[in-house]
Amino acid sequence: MMKRRALLIILFLLPAMAGFSQISIRIFARTRPVSLFFTADRGSFLLRDGVAGEVRLNPGDIMAVSMHHERLIYRTLSGTSGAADSLTFTPAAAGALFSLSAPGSEEPQKILEGTLKIKPFPGSLQILNITTVENCLPGVVRAEAGKFGPSDYFKAQAVVARTYIYRNIDRHELDGYNLCDDIHCQVYPGVVNDSVIVNACRSTAGKVITDRDSLLIEAAFHGNCGGETASSADVWLAGYPYLVSVKDPWCSYSESSVWKRNISREEWNNFLRSKGITPGDEGGLYAGQVTGRGRIIRRTAQGRTVTSEEIRIRFGLRSAFFTLTPAGDSIAVSGRGYGHGVGLCQDGAKHMAEKKMTYDRITGFYYPGTLLVDIKNARKPARP
Ligand SMILES: [Zn+2]
Ligand SMILES: [Zn+2]
Structure with a gap:
């Protein structure tokens, strides 16, 4: 009871x-611009600046917003302007769309719907889309x-x-x-x-x-599992009963399912040394054609270890699901899948x-x- x-x-x-x-979604979160163009694309928007009241932006109207001494300055092409601590653009009717672009930024223009709120943030604008x-x-x-x-x-x-x-x-x-x-x-x-x-x-x-x-x-999802999804416990620290390895017969048609790479012996030896392994002593790393991925550990005869994930990151491999075979002057990597392999393929x-x-x-x-x-x-x- x-x-x-x-x-x-x-x-x-x-x-x-x-x-x-x-x-609410923060827009342009990676590049964090300091100025912005707002364009009313479809339908009208009402701008409230918290001070002077309302400005109406009709389809095609463009407003520039920038920061000045931790305040916002706004200006339209027709000459309406003002300064405010925050700006809120509200659609006048459902279905309205606006676009945002950040001048001088690599961010592509975004078309958005809903409400837009802009605040000065230390060093950049905080641009929030409420949708x-x-x-x-x-x-x-x-x-x-x-x-x-x-x-x-x-x-x-x-x-x-x-x-x-x-x-x-x-x-x-x-x-x-x-x-x-x-x-x-x-x-x-x-x-x-x-x-x-x-x-x-x-x-x-x-x-x-x-x-x-x-x-x-x-x-979790990923591009291609290579015929077998990975258990989250093998790739991340956390295990979940629904993120377990599943044999997947459905993805083998894809080019991503199987891949090959050659790593030069010199590059490989540099990697081994960076892990404290003397080249020549690494035999155990190839033993049994280890296919485990992620955090699964590959161990040399001397007890030194590296994980499949460390090898993947170092050599920019498509996944951490591979076997390693020494082949003369290089190491042949024979891999499967694309991405971490956990969840939906x-x-x-x-x-x-x-x-x-x-x-x-x-x-x-x-x-x-x-x-x-x-x-x-x-x-x-x-x-x-
Ligand atoms: Zn985030
Ligand atoms: Zn798959």
Whole structure:
């Protein structure tokens, strides 16, 4: 009885996910520009500067925003200008779109919807886009999954990306927003209109992947597993019951499935020395054609060790799933797959979808023992 009560209390304390459909994303988080152009593309926007009231920006209107002594200066081509501590651009009606570009920055222009808030931040602008999970999802899916593929492939990627977003929704809580648009969180290129991707997101709206305890899973994915996915415990420190090695017959069609590289003996010997291994003593590193990847340790007869991941990073290999064979003046590397190998294999998922398998079968295959549920019935794991 006590046990059940304790469990109920824990369930009650874990954050409910339902209220989180609105999110704020920091835009241009990697390059952090100090000035910006805002263009009203479709529909009008109302700018509030917290001082003078409202400025209306109609389609085609461009506003320049820059920082001056920790304040914001704004100016339109028609001469409207002002200074403020913060700026908020609100769409006058649903469906409005605006674009942002950062002059002198390598960031490509982004088309966005929703509300935009700009504040001066030490050394740069803090640019926040307030939108919804469902509205930003197609952009995230396209950045992760590419442009081309069957519908159920994108549906699988949509539930994976949605699961990731909800699981990480408080990642920047201390910074005052939810996620950034950089690889640190999830690359967000802005609004996209690829119809297969948009429809895949809409038709799976609200669906996420959970474990048997209704907890959002760690929805890892990668390019190609090389015929066998990796267990997260072998690649990272953390093991999860749904991130276990799965034999994958679906990705071998892809060019990424098998690869070869030669490392010159000189480069290899330099690497060995950097690990405290005397060239000539490394025999055990090749023994048994070790195929384990990630943190799996390769050991010399003298007890020195290197991991597959260390070799991958040093030589820029496509994955840490390979065998090493000394071959005269070089080391022949015979590898499989692309990426870390944990979770959903994108090449395999695409092929399963081409063979008319539905997205729920795809996610069930790569994340064994998981369920697809509505976000209302999912919970976020407590932070470690
Ligand atoms: Zn981030
Ligand atoms: Zn695969």
